[in-house]
Amino acid sequence: MEEKSYVERLAHDVAVWQREGLITAEQERAILSRIGAGEPRLIGALRMGWLVTAVSLIGALVLAGGVVLLFASQWREMPDWFRTAVVFAGMFAAYGGGYLLMYRYGMERVGAALLLLGVLLFEAGLYLFADIYGLPLTTANDEQPAPQYLLLAAIGTLPLAYAFGSRIVLLFGIANFILSAIFWLIARYVDTEKTDSVLIVIGLLGVSLYAVGHLHALRATWEKFGEVYLFAGTVVTLSLVYVFTFDEPWRAIIDDGIESYAAPPLVYVSLAVAAALVAAQWAARPRDVEANAETGILAALLTVAAVVATWPAWTGYAVVFNGVFFAAAAGFVTRGYLCGDERYVNFGLLLVAVGVLTRYVDVFWSLLANSAFFIIGGVLLLAVAFGLERLRRTLVARMEVGVGPSDDAQPRAAVPHPGAAP
Amino acid sequence: MSELFSRPLPKLIAVVGLQVLILLSVIGFRQYTLMTRDTVLLVLQTTDPQAIAGPDSAPVRYEISTVDVSTLPGDDEFMHSIYVELGETEDGTWQPLALHSTRHRSYDNTAMIKGDYIYAGGSLGRQRYTVVYGIEDVYVPDDAAASLPSGSGHTIAVEVKVDRYGQSEPVRFVVDGEPYPLEER
Numbered sequence: 001m002e003e004k005s006y007v008e009r010l011a012h013d014v015a016v017w018q019r020e021g022l023i024t025a026e027q028e029r030a031i032l033s034r035i036g037a038g039e040p041r042l043i044g045a046l047r048m049g050w051l052v053t054a055v056s057l058i059g060a061l062v063l064a065g066g067v068v069l070l071f072a073s074q075w076r077e078m079p080d081w082f083r084t085a086v087v088f089a090g091m092f093a094a095y096g097g098g099y100l101l102m103y104r105y106g107m108e109r110v111g112a113a114l115l116l117l118g119v120l121l122f123e124a125g126l127y128l129f130a131d132i133y134g135l136p137l138t139t140a141n142d143e144q145p146a147p148q149y150l151l152l153a154a155i156g157t158l159p160l161a162y163a164f165g166s167r168i169v170l171l172f173g174i175a176n177f178i179l180s181a182i183f184w185l186i187a188r189y190v191d192t193e194k195t196d197s198v199l200i201v202i203g204l205l206g207v208s209l210y211a212v213g214h215l216h217a218l219r220a221t222w223e224k225f226g227e228v229y230l231f232a233g234t235v236v237t238l239s240l241v242y243v244f245t246f247d248e249p250w251r252a253i254i255d256d257g258i259e260s261y262a263a264p265p266l267v268y269v270s271l272a273v274a275a276a277l278v279a280a281q282w283a284a285r286p287r288d289v290e291a292n293a294e295t296g297i298l299a300a301l302l303t304v305a306a307v308v309a310t311w312p313a314w315t316g317y318a319v320v321f322n323g324v325f326f327a328a329a330a331g332f333v334t335r336g337y338l339c340g341d342e343r344y345v346n347f348g349l350l351l352v353a354v355g356v357l358t359r360y361v362d363v364f365w366s367l368l369a370n371s372a373f374f375i376i377g378g379v380l381l382l383a384v385a386f387g388l389e390r391l392r393r394t395l396v397a398r399m400e401v402g403v404g405p406s407d408d409a410q411p412r413a414a415v416p417h418p419g420a421a422p
Numbered sequence: 423m424s425e426l427f428s429r430p431l432p433k434l435i436a437v438v439g440l441q442v443l444i445l446l447s448v449i450g451f452r453q454y455t456l457m458t459r460d461t462v463l464l465v466l467q468t469t470d471p472q473a474i475a476g477p478d479s480a481p482v483r484y485e486i487s488t489v490d491v492s493t494l495p496g497d498d499e500f501m502h503s504i505y506v507e508l509g510e511t512e513d514g515t516w517q518p519l520a521l522h523s524t525r526h527r528s529y530d531n532t533a534m535i536k537g538d539y540i541y542a543g544g545s546l547g548r549q550r551y552t553v554v555y556g557i558e559d560v561y562v563p564d565d566a567a568a569s570l571p572s573g574s575g576h577t578i579a580v581e582v583k584v585d586r587y588g589q590s591e592p593v594r595f596v597v598d599g600e601p602y603p604l605e606e607r
Contacts, residue, residue: 087445095438103430122441129445133452136587152448156441163433 056113057168064120071128083132087125094118102164112166119160119169123153123176139187147187150180167228174209174232181205189264197263199240199249200309204270206236207298207305211277214294218284237301238328238351244308244321245355246362253312263309271309275302297331325355337395345395349388356384459583460533462508462516463596466578471597474560474578475567477607481558482580486518486535491549496520496528504539504553505588507532515579525588536588557582557592559607566603580604 011032018028067090075083095118102111126149130137138146157173160166185198210233216226243249282295304324308317329351336344360377467483468474474482486506491498496507500523508516509532520528527534537553560580562570581593581601595602 084449088442091438091441095434099430099434118438122445125445126448129448133449134585134587134589135448135452135455152444156444159440160437163437164430 052109053113056110057116060113060117060120064117064124067121068124071124075128075131080132083128087121087128090121091118091125094121112164112168115160115164115166116169116172119157119172122156123149126152139183144183144186145179147180147183150176150183154180162222162225165224167224170225170228171232174228178202178205178209178232178236197253197258197267197309197312199243200263200267200305201270203237203240203301203305204267204274206233206238206240207301208270208274208277209233209236210298211274211281214281214285215277238325241321241325241328242354242358245318245325245358247315247318250312250315250317254315258312260311260313263312267309271302271306275299278302322355322359326352329355333395337398342396345392349392353381353384353388357381455585455587459585459591461593462510462533462535462582462584463514463579464582465515466580468578469576470574471562471570471576471578472572474562474595475570476564477561477605479561482560483558484555484580487553487555487558489518489521489551489553491521491551493548494518494521497523498549499523500539500551503536503588504551506535506537506553508535508584525586533584534586534588535582535584535590555590557590560592560595560604561607562595562602563605570597570602 014023014028014031017023018025023031071083071086078086094114098111098114098118100111101107101114105111127137129135130146130149136146137149138144154173154177157169157176161170161173182202185201189198209229213226213229213231213233216222216229278295278298282291285291301324304320329348332344332348332351334348336342336346336348357377360380364373364376465485466474467485467487473479486508489504489506498521500521503523505522505525506518507520507522507527507529509519509529510516516533519532522528522534525534525536535555537555539551539553541549541551543550557580561567576598579596581596583591583593592604592606594604
């Protein structure tokens with residue numbers, strides 16, 4: 001299955017290289033012949049693999065959505081035993097169909113999509129069962145979704161992801177786990193003076209996921225899962241950093257009278273776990289510039305988190321986190337340039353654009369008249385886009401002609417990239 | 423053993439088995455909450471047993487159907503639901519001890535019942551709410567209604583099961599200490 005997947009990926013990639021002029025049409029055909037795909041019809045069939053994956057995944061999502069909507073509209077009119085049986089039957093049909101397609105008929109992509117459908121029906125089943133049997137779907141204050149169902153969904157989903165090598169199922173499981181942690185923290189510390197400080201735990205969770213991603217690279221069979229953890233860790237950490245770039249959380253902390261040394265023990269326990277994972281991934285990885293730089297950045301983030309958790313009442317942190325956010329953006333651009341990977345450059349530039357736009361709205365919304373706000377904002381956005389596009393083209397052009405330091409860099413097997421992990 | 427789980431079918435069976443167990447645990451937990459429910463006796467506002475006779479009788483109103491936020495401890499603002507914390511009195515009936523906007527309790531050995539509330543007005547510092555618990559549409563079936571006492575001045579109550587989440591289920595009527603069957607409309 002791995003080799004087939006590689007051949008399909010290569011067939012897709014050489015088409016892109018040929019389109020971009022990196023290789024000639026003859027070279028493209030020669031490469032495809034080398035992997036036994038010289039026939040044009042075969043090439044077309046190979047390239048359709050990506051389309052099949054996309055269509056089948058969308059199909060699984062749409063079907064699961066439809067089933068849930070059907071249940072939501074007709075649900076209460078059905079007897080309990082029937083509703084329970086329908087949930088189990090739907091799951092078994094999806095998993096059984098997925099298994100047969102993958103292992104009897106060799107249709108891995110559609111089969112994998114049916115496994116995803118089974119996972120979606122399993123999670124829907126958790127909520128439907130809770131509804132059928134009269135268990136609360138929200139936290140004690142009736143405001144957030146009950147975190148226990150999300151945690152149970154993660155516990156049921158993660159083993160399937162590892163057993164069948166599905167990265168999208170893994171991402172789904174991690175998302176459930178992260179959301180359960182967030183809702184549990186909110187429910188546990190809601191309306192207490194510790195509510196704001198426990199937000200840091202979410203950032204520490206992001207750093208931990210990132211470290212776990214690198215630890216996955218140590219085992220060959222788990223290497224491809226590492227990318228998913230790196231992606232999830234990056235998104236979670238950056239999301240929290242983004243929230244902390246605003247003044248409001250820090251003003252709320254001061255207004256609420258939160259004093260130094262008031263963070264609950266959970267924050268420091270999370271800090272210790274994250275630090276241990278960061279140290280473990282550093283110790284386990286080969287000592288190169290990339291590993292040292294990444295570990296240094298993670299250690300710096302943990303230090304900032306420890307300082308903020310201990311002495312939270314300072315509005316200047318907004319400036320610090322703006323610095324962290326734009327430094328992260330610059331880091332992505334630099335990494336993309338060094339690795340010769342355009343996707344990092346694009347993601348870093350996207351962060352710059354989001355950061356600039358956010359600060360513009362944050363600062364000028366209340367200062368300017370609506371018309372002036374939008375006119376100046378539009379001009380500013382166009383100017384930023386122009387500058388970013390020029391920078392991007394320059395960087396990408398330099399990467400392509402081999403001016404950058406990536407000349408001597410070997411392609412990395414498991415370079416995580418933000419946006420394509422599943 | 424590890425060789426067994428290296429094959430796809432045993433792996434799938436193991437993983438799906440885990441998911442089935444998780445789903446069954448939800449049902450199991452519900453059974454646990456049903457087994458550990460509290461039984462409370464809620465007194466009705468009416469003292470005339472004929473008011474609960476037959477399916478055509480009006481929905482009942484409990485003493486706790488009206489609560490006064492200004493006299494009861496706990497929260498005084500509510501979001502989605504109101505949780506009434508009940509304590510047992512010497513005569514075996516249950517009366518409100520506190521009001522909450524969440525499922526948290528203030529006292530030991532109490533029961534919690536959840537309801538939807540409507541602001542019923544206030545004056546002279548009093549803030550009253552009408553609370554609907556979903557156990558109001560109950561009556562004594564016709565065949566048993568014939569044995570209900572007549573006239574006013576009787577103590578009429580409903581025995582209700584409440585779980586840890588405040589969800590309630592009426593079980594039977596109790597009129598002057600005597601049980602009567604209960605049906606829901």
